[in-house]
Amino acid sequence: MDTYTDTRVDTHTDTRTDTYSVFAPNLMNQVENFAQGHRACQGCAEALAVRHVLKALGDDIVIGNATGCMEIVSSPLPLTAWRVPWIHVAFENAAAVASGMAAGLKVLRRKGRIPDKRVISIGMAGDGGTSDIGLQALSGALERQHEDFIYVCFDNEAYMNTGIQRSSSTPFGATTTTSPSGKKSQGQSTWKKDMPKIAAAHNIPYVATACSSYPFDLQEKIRKAVDSGGPAYIHCLSVCPTGWRIPSHLSIKYGKLAVQTGIFPLYEVEDGVYRMKKKNAKRRPVTEYFKGQGRFRHLTEDDIQSIQERVDAEYEKLLKLTEM
Amino acid sequence: MSNRIGMEVSLMVSEAVKQAKVDVIAAYPITPQTHIVEHLSELVADGELDAEYICVESEHSAMSACCGSSAVGARTYTATASQGLQLMSEVLYAAAPMRLPIVLTVANRTLSAPLTIWNDHSDIMANRDCGWIMVFVEDGQEDYDQTICAFRIAEDRRVLLPVIVNMDGFILSHVIEPYVPVGQEEVDGFLPPYDPLYTMHPDNPVTMGAFAMPELFTETKKAHEVALHESYNVICEIWEEWGKLTGRTYTPVEEYRTDDADTVFVTMGSFSGVVMETVDEMRENGINVGLVKIRLFRPFPVDDVISTLRKFKNVLVIDRTLSLGSIGGPLAVEIKSVMYNADAKPNIFDFIAGLSGRDVPPDQIAGIYHTAMDALKMGRWENYYMVGLRE
Ligand SMILES: Cc1ncc(C[n+]2csc(CCOP(=O)(O)OP(=O)(O)O)c2C)c(N)n1
Ligand code: SF4
Numbered sequence: 001m002d003t004y005t006d007t008r009v010d011t012h013t014d015t016r017t018d019t020y021s022v023f024a025p026n027l028m029n030q031v032e033n034f035a036q037g038h039r040a041c042q043g044c045a046e047a048l049a050v051r052h053v054l055k056a057l058g059d060d061i062v063i064g065n066a067t068g069c070m071e072i073v074s075s076p077l078p079l080t081a082w083r084v085p086w087i088h089v090a091f092e093n094a095a096a097v098a099s100g101m102a103a104g105l106k107v108l109r110r111k112g113r114i115p116d117k118r119v120i121s122i123g124m125a126g127d128g129g130t131s132d133i134g135l136q137a138l139s140g141a142l143e144r145q146h147e148d149f150i151y152v153c154f155d156n157e158a159y160m161n162t163g164i165q166r167s168s169s170t171p172f173g174a175t176t177t178t179s180p181s182g183k184k185s186q187g188q189s190t191w192k193k194d195m196p197k198i199a200a201a202h203n204i205p206y207v208a209t210a211c212s213s214y215p216f217d218l219q220e221k222i223r224k225a226v227d228s229g230g231p232a233y234i235h236c237l238s239v240c241p242t243g244w245r246i247p248s249h250l251s252i253k254y255g256k257l258a259v260q261t262g263i264f265p266l267y268e269v270e271d272g273v274y275r276m277k278k279k280n281a282k283r284r285p286v287t288e289y290f291k292g293q294g295r296f297r298h299l300t301e302d303d304i305q306s307i308q309e310r311v312d313a314e315y316e317k318l319l320k321l322t323e324m
Numbered sequence: 325m326s327n328r329i330g331m332e333v334s335l336m337v338s339e340a341v342k343q344a345k346v347d348v349i350a351a352y353p354i355t356p357q358t359h360i361v362e363h364l365s366e367l368v369a370d371g372e373l374d375a376e377y378i379c380v381e382s383e384h385s386a387m388s389a390c391c392g393s394s395a396v397g398a399r400t401y402t403a404t405a406s407q408g409l410q411l412m413s414e415v416l417y418a419a420a421p422m423r424l425p426i427v428l429t430v431a432n433r434t435l436s437a438p439l440t441i442w443n444d445h446s447d448i449m450a451n452r453d454c455g456w457i458m459v460f461v462e463d464g465q466e467d468y469d470q471t472i473c474a475f476r477i478a479e480d481r482r483v484l485l486p487v488i489v490n491m492d493g494f495i496l497s498h499v500i501e502p503y504v505p506v507g508q509e510e511v512d513g514f515l516p517p518y519d520p521l522y523t524m525h526p527d528n529p530v531t532m533g534a535f536a537m538p539e540l541f542t543e544t545k546k547a548h549e550v551a552l553h554e555s556y557n558v559i560c561e562i563w564e565e566w567g568k569l570t571g572r573t574y575t576p577v578e579e580y581r582t583d584d585a586d587t588v589f590v591t592m593g594s595f596s597g598v599v600m601e602t603v604d605e606m607r608e609n610g611i612n613v614g615l616v617k618i619r620l621f622r623p624f625p626v627d628d629v630i631s632t633l634r635k636f637k638n639v640l641v642i643d644r645t646l647s648l649g650s651i652g653g654p655l656a657v658e659i660k661s662v663m664y665n666a667d668a669k670p671n672i673f674d675f676i677a678g679l680s681g682r683d684v685p686p687d688q689i690a691g692i693y694h695t696a697m698d699a700l701k702m703g704r705w706e707n708y709y710m711v712g713l714r715e
Contacts, residue, residue: 059526060526061526062396062524062525062526064392071535072535075531075533075534075535076534076535076536076537077534077535077536077537077540077544078534078540079534080531080534082529082531083529084526084529085523085524085525085526085529085530085531086524086529086530086531086532087391087392087395087422087524087531087532087533088532088533088534088535089388089391089392089415089418089419089422089533090388090414090415090418092384093384093385093388093415095385096380096384096385096386096388096389096392097388097389097391097392097395098392099378099380099385099389099392100348100350100378100388100389100390100391100392100393100394100395100396100400101392101393101395101396101524102392103348103376103378103389103392103393103398104347104348104376104392104393104394104395104396104397104398104400105396105525106376107347107348107374107375107376107398108347108396108397108398110374111347111374113397113517114396114397114525115527119525119526121392136381136382136385137381137382137384137385137388139381140380140381140382140385141385143381144378144379
């Protein structure tokens, strides 16, 4: 049976979820610094997220990219999809490479050897390159309080580049190739690591969660990150139709459902103060999000009930934080 | 113009780095390298050196940050040893083909286990194929000189490769020696500010560190190999220029009292001092031995090694690490394979000595000679001998 067809949501009636959707297209940067012709899968919302992030960042940036999908789809020698300076060194060190760039640019500006203009150093990686193997380098970079340093985690909730293995950012219950569901397993057995709060615990000026299904919100948060002076951390949910086992035209929908169900709340932490632009009192039930995603197909009613309880509890906790 | 000054060798290295006016230093402590980055932090704190000093959280990040800062066009330095070098290893392999002219001091120290802080060459030999230029220094003066030369070599547009300066941990790093510093003006004349070919800057975007498919990868490796071997001439040229400036000329391979020698010892690094002393003593006793020092290890000076060693009957290589599961030490293995193509082939013996900083006094060096002579008499010898092994 095709589990996909009965779960389509009419995205056209769902425009109010983005507060900027009516007027903001006029404000969007028309320049595409992540060029078309990259090799991401059809419907890849991680590539879409990169595109939005670059639109918001503008031209005066340098990027250190970790190994992962976005690196592989964009840089097959001798081609490149990057119209801005871009470097890839390894999987776990995007933050360290970007901090080296930030330090180098700072001293060269001071010594008058490059033009005296502000250039932002960006570290970018997937959830694996951020919350697992790259966590140490990221923590070090955030602790050092580099100026003009922004780190963006593109969270597709697994190691997609190596073929859908679980990461510490994979949600509870999802099947991956290393957390399969089986007679004695319901898939991923741990809860998603709370990366944004870990980043916020470094007392940096700006942390935010975002999702490419809400492009204007994402872009606004990137601009805020730039304005904060850095370091800033953006955690961007980036739907992966390949790894989530959904049809490629539903990426935007599932990103929205993640937010609307409260599974992936959008919030900011400015100088330690939690803020939610849009509190979601009437959240959709998590079943709506799970339905149609191959990675959750095996979940029982009981599983879903316990996940619902956990999601509600987490959401309430977050609401309290934003009210403090 | 300058006088001899007594100083700990690690501090001499820091002074050289200061005079090279580096822009970025990434620092992570590990014995026996730590004094270098400590002294550099003081120089930066006192305003004697205008650099960004990044206290990274690991050696992996140290080398990663170096890649970032070098890529944006900053003169970049770091130092490490042993486990730290192993943690850097992944990034060493990335830095070289990206042609980032980073300078790294390795205060050579044994790799665990068992954990030990003392000196041998197991750390650098585990990374000998990472595509960096590698130099081994003999004493403090040379360490100072080679550190300044390393930036000049690395940044030369005909080279653009990172350089590792190897110093023996403790044996060199922690001893106080005399050295003659070079005046800042002379250093400035010898080493102008880094003028990079490509940099990461939005005014002229470039992509670095792209991935290669099998159709292109082989060609990238060949290009790297060619660049590494072609650096040989530039290295010699720069060492000669340094010689003109300071009176201290360095060559990839050096000989000591070899004129009438049948048998020579071959060393790298600080072993050379004790072997020279032994050679002098043995000659007083009528044994005509000499010493061949290998200074440049990467690119391996193949022609120099052949033309030097072909002149002798017996070559006694002293390795400072054992290549486990192979047929001896890495230096001897390399020399044996190089000499296979020589028209005259000496007898090549391999001695593994000084592991984890174990003392190798002159009488043990002389013992090496006698072991080899006995084996020659019997006409049969082992692939290698462990010097001073208690069995
Ligand atoms: C040290 C190291 N270990 C493992 C790998 C293999 N590897 C490359 S990308 C990747 C997963 C990337 O996952 P993630 O960071 O989540 O990014 P995504 O591909 O999902 O966008 C892994 C495990 C590697 N390149 N380096
Ligand atoms: S596997 Fe997923 S994240 Fe990777 S390119 Fe394809 S859709 Fe994008």
